[in-house]
Amino acid sequence: MQLTSPDRQSTTGPIIGVVPAHNESRTIAHVVEGLLWHCDEVIVLDDGSTDDTHEIAKAAGATVRRSDRSAGYSSAVGNGFDLAANRGARCVVTVDGDCAHILDDTAKLIDAHLAGNASLTLGSRFLDLDHSVASTKILANRVASVLVAKLFPGRPAVSDVATGFRVYDGTLAQELIGEASRVPRFGLCYASIVHALRRGLSIQSEKTTVRYDGSQLLSTRRSEFDDLLSTLVMLTDGAARCKFEALRVAVRNLNPIKFELAREVIYALPIREADGYLFQAQSELYRRIIRCDPEGTHLFRETGEDLAT
Ligand SMILES: Nc1nc2c(ncn2[C@@H]2O[C@H](COP(=O)(O)OP(=O)(O)OP(=O)(O)O)[C@@H](O)[C@H]2O)c(=O)[nH]1
Ligand SMILES: [Mg+2]
Known part of the structure; x- marks a missing residue:
């Protein structure tokens, strides 16, 4: 589902996976191994973890950047964008380290991104719902999408403004480094969409599947x-x-x-x-x-x- 006209995408350089991870030792190896099938390099940003996330990620094949202080999702992803820019990334795939996303969807997401010539491809949890996502999560996301869409009257709302499973064009990722350091905790999810729409860049959505544990569904x-x-x-x-x-x-x-x-x-x-x-x-x-x-x-x-x- 494409929202605006095609952009000029980066066409050369590696595909870099960026995984923010805070105390994800249970799941990080699976995420890194899954992502390495589709990316030239996977970078795990671990800040403030008190478990052995960084060691497990490294053993699984990731490049790991670690710091002692937890600076939040946006800052971690922004640091990943910085490293990806240094490598001249063609595109950056972000995915959460908690294994909420089904990594088999990665190939589909990257293919859709490259074929659609978009600047940002969102792995939407809410397109053609045929898997179990709790209604309260669906509604919370609808409200979030509508609030963001209020800044762009006449444009259709983006279906999943909060998803962590995304493909960014290399140039867009680079543009977002500064913003990532300024916004609060998960703010980059929203700021990236506002930034892209303000710049007239295209955002497309591709259906992806998620799994949640029960405690995350209540509210x-x-x-x-x-x-x-x-x-x-x-x-x-x-x-x-x-x-x-x-x-x-x-x-x-x-x-x-x-x-x-x-x-x-x-x-x-x-x-x-x-x-x-x-x-x-x-x-x-x-x-x-x-x-x-x-x-x-x-x-x-x-x-x-x-x-x-
Ligand atoms: N490096 C780093 N990663 C973080 C930080 N906060 C969250 N993350 C990671 O960002 C990803 C998403 O965070 P979650 O807490 O799962 O947030 P969420 O997916 O919006 O929330 P749920 O739907 O409840 O899972 C996970 O991989 C976290 O480990 C942080 O301060 N630093
Ligand atoms: Mg999560």
Whole structure:
């Protein structure tokens, strides 16, 4: 699924795998070995781990960069982009070190990236859903996609703005090094999309499969939601920035939030014990009964204050 016209892609250089890993000793060998089938080199960025992630990654064949202090996902991936740029990478494949993604999808993702001539190819967990992803995760991602899409009126929303399984064109990866060091924790996931769309570069999505363990399915962590909003606050100004700031205050206070999207109402309901949110949707039909809104594209806080216009 391509969103804009083809770009001029990097056509030479190695394909570099970049894996951020924080205490992933259980899974990192599998990820490195799986990725090495498809990449010329795999670089594991391990910062702040207290287990033997770095040793296992090295034994599995990865180039490892390690530091003592945990600087967050974005900083780790940015350091990977820096090393990939030094090698003149044609493209960079990022994948999480926790083995959430099915690595067999790597070939498909790289092929789609090269064939589609895109700057960024996202391994989407939410295209043609035929595997089990919890509804709260689907809804949380829909909300995230809509918030990002609000910066680009008239452009279709990207289906999975938070996926860690991606292929970046070498030039785009290089452009993102500075941004990666500025955004909070997982902010690069969103900042990269905003950056590409602002530059008029193309983003395409390819269906990929994920596996989660049960504990990850209950809720969306408050910190993840905060990362998204803090990144959008950083990347915007004026009225849009004020609205994202107001929403961030609500998230930081773990307040209930109500989003009215085009075809449904999505509630983010706080679960204090999990320090996060459960997302629930109500159908359009029900919404028509409780309130008539012909425009149907507003975003409201619990108080009813309109945040989107
Ligand atoms: N180097 C490094 N890697 C990190 C850091 N934080 C997270 N990661 C890695 O980034 C990847 C994604 O992090 P997760 O915690 O799984 O985040 P997530 O996939 O959004 O969340 P879940 O859906 O709950 O798994 C994993 O491989 C982590 O080990 C960090 O501070 N430094
Ligand atoms: Mg994960």
